Amino acid sequence: MSAPEGPVAGRLAFLDRYLAVWILAAMAVGLGLGRVVPGLGDALAGVTVTGVSLPIALGLLVMMYPVLAKVRYDRLGAVTGDRRLLLPSLLLNWILGPALMFALAWLFLPDLPEYRTGLIIVGLARCIAMVVIWNDLAGGDREAAAVLVALNSVFQVIAFSALGWFYLSVLPGLLGLAQVGLDVSVWEIARSVLIFLGVPLVAGFLTRRIGESVKGRAWYEARFVPRVGPFALYGLLFTIVVLFALQGDAIASRPLDVVRIALPLLVYFAIMWVGSLALGRAVGLGHPRATTLAFTAAGNNFELAIAVAVATFGATSGQALAGVVGPLIEVPALIGLVHVALYARRFFAPSVALTGKDPAHV
Incomplete structure (x- = not known):
């Protein structure tokens, strides 16, 4: 990810350069x-509105807003027409991903039904939030990420409960395995989507529309975006601290x-x-x-999984x-894969790597 000019660029480049260190430090702090502050986890867990953790919601909103404010929404049409992107995304997220997590959960945790069920729920909750950060850091297509995250959110509302019933009750029964029930309403899922995606998406869209109409695109891209950009990483670090403070005692004691x-989570992400x-x-997408x-398929909506x-x-x-261990493993795993993604540029044609399009359309 190229850094903008000016003093803000120095701060952003510094954060990017040592991001793995900051993330590990945030996890350790949380x-x-x-562990050391009595009752902190219970106090944080108690700061909720209709079941939604306000500290986590605040961190995620601060994290997602700058990235979604960078999206050029007038380019989304070029993404929605790309079947090479949309069809594989649907296949990976809603067929292969849940099936793989189900198989790994039973393979690695046959004797631990509670953890196994938690992992299966994590596999059903497709990513709609933190993935925008990893994608941005790895040089991914912001407009494509916005479309795929929105697509995942729609399918999450429609399919989560049905897939939970299938993978926890129907399929285990057909295979002669233990069955589990999952009682979660469509409203609970929709609420998670609306808060963690809808609010920052609307804010980012309105910011760009108003900023460009008042000051112009050149000012918006050169002045405004660099100033709000670092807050995405600040929000990420704050969210990580809160998440691990909530469950620090449980993680350290077991x-x-x-x-x-x-x-199984590490195998799943890989x-x-x-x-x-x-x-x-293979299907001809650029880098x-x-x-x-890759990031939208590998990431999971741990906020929804934990809430359910x-x-x-x-x-x-x-x-x-098991839901809490999800981000404990996902965060360092996917930040490592950010570096792998940047290295993988050399395996794509130069013109494709820069534009995300086939050479014939560049």
């Missing part, structure tokens, strides 16, 4: 606070369980991300859109712990 949950990038290249395809697990099984359940 875990430490959750380290072996965390390792058992982490192994298979989904590498497979999706390879598929994008930016192939990268976007807590509402259905309780805040201290194994299912909820």
